[in-house]
Amino acid sequence: MSWADLHARTDILHVVLDRAARSDFELNPADPKLFDDIPELQRLFGGPDGVLLALRNRWENHLTVKMENAMEKGVLAIEVYAELCAEQPALRAILDTYDTDRLYFGRPRARALAS
Template sequence: MSWADLHARTDILHTVLDRAARNPADAKLFDELPEMERLFGSRDGVLLALRNRWENHLNVKLDNALAQGKSAVEVYLELAGEQPALRAILDTYDTDHLYIRPRPRALAR
């Protein structure tokens, strides 16, 4: 991926977040996004990128929370307050079926 593509992807994510700040359930949230299909494949690709963004931020905050004595719930609510548009998109659109993580194998048989 080129730097130009990376910046274009970031611009798309920012546009979606800006729109979601006004109305996360807007049917046109993903409309008229130049190059969305080329850069993300589809709306689902944008949703996965946003979900990944949330997961990355949450994991970093959770790592720091242990040292600060915060609970996972406190960290989640803090991040939701810091990024309300992102959280609203993820609450509006079910990304669980898109976000498949490898499952750890059982250690005992």
């Protein structure tokens, strides 16, 4: 993957997150049009499922780092989860709307933390 493709992928993720977050936009995370009319989405991600996997990976990475830091300070996991939800509400809303467990793990899994 070229640097140009990497930056284009990041831009696409930002477009999707921005669309989900904007109250003046006609879309919301549950609207399948969330992924419509985004140039290069199909080529760079293979479709909306690829975008969802990338967003899930972003969430998992952020949560892992926060959890590692919290363990050193004795902070509860649920507090870390709630903090990340507050920091990234559009990302959490998208992940709560779509079955990313199916995509990420190949099957649904029981959720360890409730939102």
